[in-house]
Amino acid sequence: MTLFAASRLPREILFGKGQRQVIPEVAAKHGRRAYVCTDERFAGTPAFAEMIASLRGASIEVLVYDKTLPDVPRDSVAVCVAEAKGFRPDMVIGIGGGSCLDMAKCTALLISHGGRLQDYYGEFKVPGPTLPVIAVPTTAGTGSEVTPVAVISDPERTLKVGISSPHLIAAVALCDPDLTLTCPTALTAIAGADALTHAIEAFTAARRGTDPTLPQKHVFVGKSALTDHFALLAIKLLGRSLERACRDGSDEDARADVMMGALAAGCAFGTAGTAAAHAVQYPVGALTHTPHGLGVATMLPYVMSYNLSAAATEIAEVGAALGVLDAGSGPRDTAAATIEAVARLFAAIGITRTLAELGLPADRIDWTAEQALGIDRLIKNNPRSLDIVAMRRLVKAAYDGDMAAAAM
Known part of the structure; x- marks a missing residue:
């Protein structure tokens, strides 16, 4: 290409x-x-x-x-x-x-x-x-x-x-990052996790840039050379400073990194778009009335696991930006280690681990999957295609906390 x-x-x-x-x-x-x-x-x-x-x-x-x-x-x-x-x-x-x-x-x-x-x-x-x-x-x-x-x-x-x-x-x-110095710890964590999800979903989004009229037909056009640049900057800054900012809100350098990370992530996904983690959060948020950033971050490790077979190289590059060392014989091993690193970071700042803990009723799993699959502008951006069977499996895996099932 x-x-x-x-x-x-x-x-x-x-x-x-x-x-x-x-x-x-x-x-x-x-x-x-x-x-x-x-x-x-x-x-x-x-x-x-x-x-x-x-x-x-x-x-x-x-x-x-x-x-x-x-x-x-x-x-x-x-x-x-x-x-x-x-x-x-x-x-x-x-x-x-x-x-x-x-x-x-x-x-x-x-x-x-x-x-x-x-x-x-x-x-x-x-x-x-x-x-x-x-x-x-x-x-x-x-x-x-x-x-x-x-x-x-x-x-x-x-x-x-x-x-x-x-x-x-x-x-x-x-x-002005000084305006975030009084931001409470929980809000710092949820907002920062939202930004990291923006950056990772923008960087791993599908490549759709073969039609020169694409940006004239769609606001969100998938990953590109410029959005990748912004996304990797965001991932690097958030990876090194989000936990620090949550631990010590008066750390001016950490606050600056996190605000620049959120800005750069916006520069990335504002053109590239986001994908399946955001698609699932729309119905989940409607049912649970929980913050948007908490929902997308809860979903992200499961979505990354689902996308591993289609985007291992890109996920490994996310890992490099996060400081994850080469974990084995190829990108897939490093990508798997990257997903674990994202899950560890989110756990360290208090992000909910499963959709069950977020409050999603078990009897609304199928409805959630159906609604998420209908958000075409996000689903078409996901690097691995989704149908209703795959989406139900993904939502159920995130409900149960079963990362292996998400990767199937």
């Missing part, structure tokens, strides 16, 4: 200690009226107060919406947009975790193009550019600051739904 690459990213990515201090200069490039989306918890912090004061000190008018909820309930976006109506913002600034950034994206979308949020579900439904979004993450996991996706919960649907469009990519991703 000849070299293929695709990547869609913000116009500007700023990363480093203290970067939040330049928010006024960054915002001024996009206008004088900023609508800020955050949540109630972060709105009450000194860091947030300082950022808002700095914007106003630079003669930028600010209106704050601080009622963002986890998983962005569909109808809450309409409320946020209604509050902005008389303000007429030039930009939307999302400050907070992934839900705050997704709220900012959805708000910019509806202010710019109107209609209902459900008009835009799926891929390439956004008709054109939106108000510029400045994304300022305070957690290190979702990568939403650089991706073309906003995920919301719709009360009329069992599973969460996504809006995927290059027009949703933030104009600026402004990442």
Whole structure:
């Protein structure tokens, strides 16, 4: 196969200690009226107060919406947009975790193009550019600051739904790892495991780059030379520092590694896409009401085991980035050791080991498999094909904690 690459990213990515201090200069490039989306918890912090004061000190008018909820309930976006109506913002600034950034994206979308949020579900439904979004993450996991996706919960649907469009990519991703220093240990672990899952699924995704029109037809196009670069960087940084950041939240170097890892993972999967671990998590999350990152990380070692026969070389490269030594006579042995290393890392930071422990009812295993198999944009990205028999076996293996059964 000849070299293929695709990547869609913000116009500007700023990363480093203290970067939040330049928010006024960054915002001024996009206008004088900023609508800020955050949540109630972060709105009450000194860091947030300082950022808002700095914007106003630079003669930028600010209106704050601080009622963002986890998983962005569909109808809450309409409320946020209604509050902005008389303000007429030039930009939307999302400050907070992934839900705050997704709220900012959805708000910019509806202010710019109107209609209902459900008009835009799926891929390439956004008709054109939106108000510029400045994304300022305070957690290190979702990568939403650089991706073309906003995920919301719709009360009329069992599973969460996504809006995927290059027009949703933030104009600026402004990442200051100091904003994660107060992130609780459990959230650090779940968000970081989510980022590592993004990176590994992007790197081991199917190669689909034979059709030159592929990026014009699909938002997620499988692995490529550029997404591989970002994914391996993310895996290296998260592998060396995620456990350290969970053990000592004040470790600035570890925090920087984990936030850069989440950013790089977003740069990878925002174009490559993710695969079976994410497909299974959608129905599992709907049934168990557990955090997204916890679900995908619980699934990842089982999905890697299932994919071993089709992606041993790529999984071995993941191992090299994690620091796993050559484990035998070829890539398959090293790949097997890599899966064990990922499972050990997740266990060390408190990730649930099985779907049973996550709370999935035994009588919903078949339903979970059926729903997961129906998420075509993720299933077609998996390096080993899946049918309903294989998916049921995979979900059952993850429920039982049977890694050998997952590899069959």
